[in-house]
Amino acid sequence: MMVVFPIALLGLLGLGLGGVSLAFILGGSRLRAFTALSTVALAAGVWTALVGGVGYQAGLRASQSAVAQMDPGQRVRLLAEGEHESTVALGFGLGVGGLCAALGAAAFALGISRATHA
């Protein structure tokens, strides 16, 4: 669950940059500069998803290592809990990161298209 905070921070950064880039590109001002900035939003989205991936893998590894030393009755329940929490981290990272990356990619594509035809 520790990864939720960096994911949220990176996600806010990516969404902010992507939104501003898209708004300026749609407005038609400083087209080339904001097209370049949209790749930073795309990078922030990829970064967010990678952090979510680290949280998922590290969470699963920790729960698998921990439950191996417990009695079989508790093992299944705790493993399921660990898997659920890790999947939440992955889902949050992929969801927020995917949103940022999609926004950044859309802004980049639109910016290139408009800059080429300007």
Next chain:
Amino acid sequence: MLESLARLFEEGGPPMYFLLALGALGLAATVGAGLFALLWKARRVALGVAVGLVALGLLILAVGFLGQAWGLRQMNAALAQVNPEDVAIIQMVGSAEARAPVILALLLCQPPLVTGIALVGLGWLRLKAPAAEPSPPAFD
């Protein structure tokens, strides 16, 4: 922190050395390419360097997943020779240890991959707008 990283490295086995070498290369390339892209005036080369950084990040990620597959294969080979009562525990510990290369790869691929994607935009910004192609001569 360092202790858990050392434990992670120990559990991952031989693929970790390869990953560490690639990660060091990735960090050096990130710093070098970042400076190159910011200071160098060769525009097309800067864009190529950015794409190269992205490729290096993806390579590190791929090596991590290959390391996990290798670890799982080793574990499955070992399972055939153990007491059937211990199979569940060994499977759990083995698959936990096999995740070590993926975790390291996910950490090490971040600098080149993220910097590379961001630098693609900077490289594109520095490219000159393409000149309009001359219209072909008219034939009578």
